[in-house]
Amino acid sequence: MDGMDAGMGKLFEYAPAPENPAAAGEIAASQGMFVDGEFAPAADGRVFGTLNPATEEQLAEVALGGEADVDRAVRAARAALPSWAALPGAERAKYLFRIARILQERSRELAVLETLDNGKPIRESRDVDLPLVAQHFFYHAGWADKLAYACPGRSPQSDRSGPDPRPVGVCGQIIPWNFPLMMLAWKVAPALACGNTVVLKPAETTPLTALRFAEVCRQAGLPRGVVNIVTGDGGTGAALAGHPDLDKVAFTGSTEVGREIARTLAGTGRRLSLELGGKGANIVFDDAPLDQAIEGIVDGIFFNQGQVCCAGSRLLVQESVEEEVLTALRRRMATLRVGDPLDKNTDVGAVNSAAQLARIEELAAAGEAEGAERWTDAGCELPRQGYWFAPTLFTGVGQSARIVREEVFGPVLAVQTFRTPDEAVQKANNTPYGLSAGVWTSDGARALDVSGRLRAGVVWANTFNRFDAASPFGGFKESGYGREGGRQGLKEYLSV
Amino acid sequence: MSRSGTNPRAVPREPFATDAELRRFLHGLPGVDAVGLAARAAALGTRSIKTTAKAFALDLAVSMIDLTTLEGADTPGKVRSLCGKARLPDPSDPQCPRPAAVCVYPDLAATAKRALAGTGVKVAAVATAFPSGRADLDVRLADARAAVAAGADEVDMVIDRGAFLAGRYLEVFEQIRRVREAVAPQAHLKVILETGELLTYDAVRRASWLAMLAGADFIKTSTGKTGVNATPPVTLLMLQAVRDFREATGRQVGVKPAGGIRTAKDALKYLVLVNETAGDDWLSPEWFRFGASSLLNDLLMQRQKMATGAYSGPDYVTVD
DSSP states (O other), X not given: OOTTSOOSSSSSOOOOOBOOGGGGOOOOSEEOEEETTEEEOOTTOOEEEEEETTTTEEEEEEEOOOHHHHHHHHHHHHHHHHHHHHSOHHHHHHHHHHHHHHHHHTHHHHHHHHHHHHOOOHHHIIIIIHHHHHHHHHHHHHHTTOGGGSSTTOOGGGOTTOSSOEEOOEEEEEOOSSSHHHHHHHHHHHHHHTTOEXXXXXXXXXXXXXXXXXXXXXXXXXXXXXXXXXXXXXXXXXXXXXXXXXXXXXXESOHHHHHHHHHHXXXXXXXXXXXXXXXOEEEEOTTSOHHHHHHHHHHHHHGXXXXXXXXXXXXXXXXXXXXXXXXXXXXXXXXXXBSOTTBTTOSBOOOSOHHHHHHHHHHHHHHHHTTOEEEOOTTOOOOSSSOOOOOEEEESOOTTXXXXXXXXXXXXXXXXXXXXXXXXXXXXXXXXXXXXXXXEOSOHHHHHHHHHHOOOSEEEESOOSOOOTTSOBOOSGGGEXXXXXXXXXXXXXXXX | OOOOTTOTTOXXXXXXXXXXXXXXXXXTSOOOOHHHHXXXXXXXXXXXXXXXXXXXXXXHHHHTEEEEOOOTXXXXXXXXXXXXXXXXXXXXXXXXXXXXXXXXXXXXXXXXXXXXXXXXXXXXXXXXXXXXXXXXXXXXXXXXXXXXXXXXXXXXXXXXXXXXXTTOHHHHHHHHHXXXXXXXXXXXXXXXXXXXXXXXXXXXXXXHHHHHHTTXXXXXXXXXXXXXXXXXXXXXXHHHHHHHHHHHHSOOOEEXXXXXXXXXXXXXXXXXXXXXXXXXXGOSTTTBOEEESTHHHHHHHHHHHHHHSSOOOGGGSOXX
């Protein structure tokens, strides 16, 4: 940039505006898992630590669940199933509404706790995660007494076993660390609405909000055993996924682990839904609303530090506006505020773990090694302590580059160009994944045409990373199967 | 940054021969997605401005005010009183910055000029058959000339929204150019788009570029006389327009949201929009103004609160 672009934020610097960490409530130094309505240590007494990734300080020590703990939790869920499933839908709805309201009432506490354990900016946990978490419970509370209408073509009267489709049974649910409470809501709310009981295993690096949710369940008077939360590591997850007394397993996480779970469940007759990785293409046509497209690109890849399965990690920009878009994008990236996740003005927080940071660094290095041009804003200063990665842009990237083929799960955007709509669609679809895509154009006909040809579970037009409990979410190809949210998502938890 | 000759946004050279020529350019500007624009403005509205940043922003906002009275009932006495306020905004704090200008009808410009002598506070006069703009061009030009003759340093004109919405872009362009000829170089020209009557964001972007191409020194949202005045999304859009215009032409144009901005909290949100859209170069009264009246007292109360730690109440600021 030359002298004309005199800069941003040098005159008017925002003073620190930190959220009070004490708003997270007391974080017990040692926390047990939640089985059959009680908090308890692991049967063998093992524990693990969970860190604040922005400071690397330990927040708490948490019970490390083993096979015995998983088994106890599954048995509790099995025991709770008959009476929970037999409750009229309207009665189950009352519990869900109550949970949703408590989540709203305690949203500040939960948002701060989420930010502490995950590293995401408080602005996002406060304005995105928590509102969506509550919405998911409200939405599914509304379905609980209308399940007979959830399956098209199936009238309430035609079911001899009663007016409602039946629940699947006991569900094992394994969730990732990028949206700990939101992923919990996506799994638990529909399962409960449909009359299932659950054993949920939160991610190793982010167990705290799930355990706080267990308190919410108690506060709501949820019958014991309906929701069980077993904390632990990958071994705990594997034990849960392989437990023979489950009726269904739902997993959100990496494609690699998803494959393993699919192998474990093959031939068992147990149901499985998988929501896995992605390599979303954000396609910007030359007639796009450019200022909003820039915002969409930024939201697409830097939201939650890019640790989003549906991130728009590939930018496909029409050649005729490439320079204009990249200039504007770099200017916008220079305004991103990276740092203390608890500061209310932070846009990009900490990467969740040392392991994830190493993965991002490895792939970014591969991008450079493969000849792509790497750009980060020269003024972007990263804190010394904690796990950080500056928002990064790669240009001159070929379709064969690892940063185009592989999911980085970090704030790294690979930019490619195209000349025609066909080329854009071809490049966008040329990936083993198929979770999300974005189309930016002022031409409605083009938006409809292109989005219909994209093989992705979600296609956003002139927006990105928008979520709603009423909208089904899920993938094509290696991004998994099954849907979460909306009427489609209910079917995963109903036996019809 | 440099703009290459193949740039799709290359600005056409004057003089424009036809409406079609202007139309091709204005309608070739990138469209605006209304939902995305509103979302961005709302997101910036959540910035938390505290302590030193707040103190800086409150003073800056005070210095950017065009302290305005545009009532049929205005009298010389009322205008002199307002000018006294501009001269000494907070009698309890001589360090308090003065507003940028006092904005009045042309017939009161001379009164304001005398009352503000030696203060550095400018006199702005609304002209060209404000607020509707519905008069013969000759009448509007005479109005503008009279304002300058009476000592106005700045003239706030209104565009012909009827002609603009009918697609008679060249006519609007010529009118702005003529008004500018009538007031320059003695006075700066602020062009009021009356965004509340343009209705779509696409139209606001086009009107912004049209006014800038025709020589506006400032583009201003509103007269304050219609139902919808300045809003954060519309101001954000106009900030994008001045930023892009300077990139394309090298000429910097100011922005003035007007009408409906009453609280310090609102003003700070607007300053955040400036800060994160156009940047440091627009963060001065030379390039950004608030058209407001009651805003000043709220800013003063916030300043007092920062100084003393307590809210003093409305009787500790002067009501003029």
